[in-house]
Amino acid sequence: MIEVSAEPIDAHGLKDAMSNPGAGGFCCFEGWVRNENEGRTVERLEYEAYEPLVISEGERVLAEALQRFPYLEARCVHRIGVLDIGDMAVWVGVASAHRDEAFKACRYIIDELKLRLPIWKKEHYVDGDSGWVNCERCAAHSRD
């Protein structure tokens, strides 16, 4: 299950909801807002998502992970809106019979999510400037 949330992520609640009597391991990844990117001091982030395709493409990613690394439960929540330093931007949790599938499925899900889901991140810097992550660099490159 994947969802987009405008509210803070409740990591404890999400983990508790994943209990499964067949699970021998649980692996979780939390993405947090960092105060620096490529040498610039970041003050806050702004996430935008196109929810219908985050859901459909995200469910596809979870299904792929299930096929490659059979797990029992997997869940992902991604924040949208304005986030401050230290806020949780994304939460991925996987429960499985053994640890190997949990680690690998969790890694697969977060990696594919970053590559494929229509989610954008705008950084606001302390100097008042702002920029879309990955976009401005491409645009700059295209002007070379």
Place this chain on the structure above:
Amino acid sequence: MSVSHKTITVRYFAMFREHAGLGEETLSLPVETAKDVFEQTRLRHGSKEPNGHCKVAINDEMADWSSPVSDGDTVLLFPPVAGG
């Protein structure tokens, strides 16, 4: 042979929306593929972004740049994603 015009609703996201100054517009464009829509709207709004790192969806389904577009389609143009 000239390409026939099609009525396409184009939706812009993130940086594309800021460049275009709007989130959506319906245009009559001489286009056959998703790539054509990207190029036409890039010219229209003076965007410098190449399509290489961008993604496209047609009627809420992820698509390829070579995917054909039909009259009445909604084409969603996604700049490089950055989730996580």
